[in-house]
Amino acid sequence: MALKTTPWDSAEYLKTEADITAYLDACFEEAGDDPAFLVHALGVAARARNMSQLARDTGLTREGLYKALSSDGNPSFGTVLKVAGAMGYRFALVSKRAKASRKAGKRTVAPDAPKGAGKRSVAQAKQR
Known part of the structure; x- marks a missing residue:
């Protein structure tokens, strides 16, 4: 018998700015030198917010943001900085x-x- 699983999306549980900040703090502490993990964490935080508004704030398309911050994405450092800045963070x-x-x-x-x-x-x- 196959094991039944349920899809998990951390973004669904990040309801407040404090939740998002705590999530990013924990992810950046745990990520070490793994840039893919950091980009994934930023993508989860971005999905927890309004992705359309974030796209407008960064000057990127919504689809482009989803692609860049997906597990298959490989965003430029400039894109990561734009997203972080639009979310109110800095590196x-x-x-x-x-x-x-x-x-x-x-x-x-x-x-x-x-x-x-x-x-x-x-x-x-x-x-x-």
């Missing part, structure tokens, strides 16, 4: 040394880093 580079220090209980930044540098969560970055 920031974070020193791996700063991350290791925080895990040890210390918050440090590279000596030559600008004032205020360091990792921010997606929620904190959105507030800026």
Whole structure:
């Protein structure tokens, strides 16, 4: 007898901005160096919102967004930045040394880093 499964779409469970932000925070923490996972997470968050409005805000077609953010998509970094920006997020580079220090209980930044540098969560970055 075959195992019966039910389709799952995380976007259906992201009802509020706080849900979307928490989801993206968790995905970006878990993704490591997997760009496909990050794009997938961004696509799920985009579907949880109004994809048509997001298309207008990015200047891309709705179909183009669905394709770019699908599991078969391979969006340019520019497209990823446009989508994140239209959703109210931005990307920031974070020193791996700063991350290791925080895990040890210390918050440090590279000596030559600008004032205020360091990792921010997606929620904190959105507030800026």
